[in-house]
Amino acid sequence: MAATEVAQSRRIVTGIPGPKSLAIQERRRSAVAQGVGSVLPVYVERAGGGIVEDVDGNALIDFGSGIAVANVGNADPRVVERAAEQLGRFTHTCFMVNPYEAYVDVCEALNRITPGDHEKRSVLLNSGAEAVENAVKVARSATGRQAVVVFDHAYHGRTNLTMGLTAKNMPYKQGFGPFAGEIHRMPMAYPYRWPTGPDRCGPEAAAMVADQITKQIGASNVAAVVIEPIQGEGGLIEPGAGFLPALAEFCRSNGIVFVADEVQTGFARTGHMFACEHEGVVPDLVATAKGIAGGLPLAAVTGRAELMDAVHGGGLGGTYGGNPAACAAALATLEAIGSDGLVERAREIGDLMLGRLRELAARYEVVGDVRGRGAMVAIELVRDGDRTPDPEALAKVLSYCHSRGLVLLSAGTYGNVIRMLPPLVIGDELLHEGLDLLEEAFAQL
The missing domain is CATH 3.90.1150.10 (Aspartate Aminotransferase, domain 1)
Structure with a gap:
C-alpha cells in the first residue's frame, strides 16, 4: 500500500x-x-x-x-510523481551556476498568484526564516534605511536576524544573543486581550503603532514593517479588523516596505490563497515557505519589481535555493490546490x-x-x-x-x-x- x-x-x-x-x-x-x-x-x-x-x-x-x-x-501523487521525475533527470546544479526552467516557472507562478497586479519578481530560498531575512535585505537595499519594525507575539524564524525579529524568548532566543540591531517592537492588535475590547482593537492599535514609530524611531528611518497577517506561533492571533489595512497605508505614506510573512498562512491555509487577501491588503513583499512545495524544502520572497531589482547582482541567492526537485513539487502543489479546490x-x-x-x-x-x-x-x-x-x-x-x-x-x-x-x-x-x-x-x- x-x-x-x-x-x-x-x-x-x-x-x-x-x-x-x-x-x-x-x-x-x-x-x-x-x-x-x-x-x-x-x-x-x-x-x-x-x-x-x-x-x-x-x-x-x-x-x-x-x-x-x-x-x-x-x-499527494502529483507532488510525488513530479519530484521523482525531476530526481531521475538531475538532483542539483545550483541555479546560480547552471540555471533550469523549473525555477523560472515557480517564480512566474508566485508573481501571478500573490496579491496585487503590479509587476513582480521572486527569489527562491530554503526556509521561512531565510525568506524573511531576505525580505529585510531587499527592503534595506531598496530604501537605504536600516530600522525594521516587528510586533509583540511575532515568530519569524531561528536565524540570528529572525530570532531578533521574534518576540518569544523561550525556547527561541534564550542564550543565543546578541541579536541584530535596529529592530523595534510594537504592540500587536490582539482582539481577545485588547484593553478596550475587540471592536476597538484594530483602529486603536494602528494609531498607537503609527504614533510610536513616528516618535520613537522616525518613519523616515524605517526600511520595513514585517508582520504575519495571522500570527502562528504567537497563538493564531488574527489582528483586529482594520489594523492591517491601516498599517499598510501608513507604510505607503512614509516610503516603508510592508512585508507580509505568509510562511504559515499562505497557500490556501486560511481560506484565501494568502491571508492578506481577507482584508484586501497588497504587501510590497511576501515571504512564503511551508505549504509551498508539498513537504519539500522551498521558500520565496515575491514583491514589487522595483524593490526586488534594487539589490545588486549576486546579492540574493544560495546554494540550494530553488532546488529543482522542490521546484517540481511546488508546481505540482499549486496544481493540486487549484484542481482540488x-x-x-x-x-x-x-x-x-x-x-x-x-x-x-x-x-x-x-x-x-x-x-x-x-x-x-x-x-x-x-x-x-x-x-x-x-x-x-x-x-x-x-x-x-x-x-x-x-x-x-x-x-x-x-x-x-x-x-x-x-x-x-x-x-x-x-x-x-x-x-x-x-x-x-x-x-x-
Whole structure:
C-alpha cells in the first residue's frame, strides 16, 4: 500500500508512543542534539490524507500538518510523481551556476498568484526564516534605511536576524544573543486581550503603532514593517479588523516596505490563497515557505519589481535555493490546490471546526477564546474566566489527545493556546472524530 493509500481511520494498537517508537527514541538520545524537540515522539512510517501512521502500526489523526506544511497532504501523487521525475533527470546544479526552467516557472507562478497586479519578481530560498531575512535585505537595499519594525507575539524564524525579529524568548532566543540591531517592537492588535475590547482593537492599535514609530524611531528611518497577517506561533492571533489595512497605508505614506510573512498562512491555509487577501491588503513583499512545495524544502520572497531589482547582482541567492526537485513539487502543489479546490475546502474546514469549538466554549469556562480562519484554528485556555493564561490545562488536554491518537500543537506567548492546522485534504469524518477526542479531553478536566 502506497503512502497515498493510507486508510483514513484512527487506529490505536499500542500505547502512544509504542515500543518501536520508544526504542528509536532511546537511540535518538545518543545521536540527535538534545536541543531538537518533538511534540509527540511517535516515529512515522507513512502518512496521507488526514492520517499519520507510526512504526508500531498506530494511525493518528493529523491536526498539525507538520506545522502547516502538508496543506495538500503528506504524499499527494502529483507532488510525488513530479519530484521523482525531476530526481531521475538531475538532483542539483545550483541555479546560480547552471540555471533550469523549473525555477523560472515557480517564480512566474508566485508573481501571478500573490496579491496585487503590479509587476513582480521572486527569489527562491530554503526556509521561512531565510525568506524573511531576505525580505529585510531587499527592503534595506531598496530604501537605504536600516530600522525594521516587528510586533509583540511575532515568530519569524531561528536565524540570528529572525530570532531578533521574534518576540518569544523561550525556547527561541534564550542564550543565543546578541541579536541584530535596529529592530523595534510594537504592540500587536490582539482582539481577545485588547484593553478596550475587540471592536476597538484594530483602529486603536494602528494609531498607537503609527504614533510610536513616528516618535520613537522616525518613519523616515524605517526600511520595513514585517508582520504575519495571522500570527502562528504567537497563538493564531488574527489582528483586529482594520489594523492591517491601516498599517499598510501608513507604510505607503512614509516610503516603508510592508512585508507580509505568509510562511504559515499562505497557500490556501486560511481560506484565501494568502491571508492578506481577507482584508484586501497588497504587501510590497511576501515571504512564503511551508505549504509551498508539498513537504519539500522551498521558500520565496515575491514583491514589487522595483524593490526586488534594487539589490545588486549576486546579492540574493544560495546554494540550494530553488532546488529543482522542490521546484517540481511546488508546481505540482499549486496544481493540486487549484484542481482540488483547496481554497474552498479550507473554508469548509474552518466552518466545521469553529462551529464545534464554539459549542465547546459555551460549555467550558476554561475556553476563553475561539478564533481562526479556514483550516487555521485555535482555542485559548484561561483560568476562572478571568483571562489568566492556563498552560497547565493545555498540557492536560494535549496529553489526553496525544495518548488517544490526535496530533495537536500548542502555541502562544503564554503557552496556553491549542493550535489546529489539519491538512486541507482531511475528510469531515476525521475532523469530527478529532474534535470528539478534544471534547473528551475537556470533559476530563
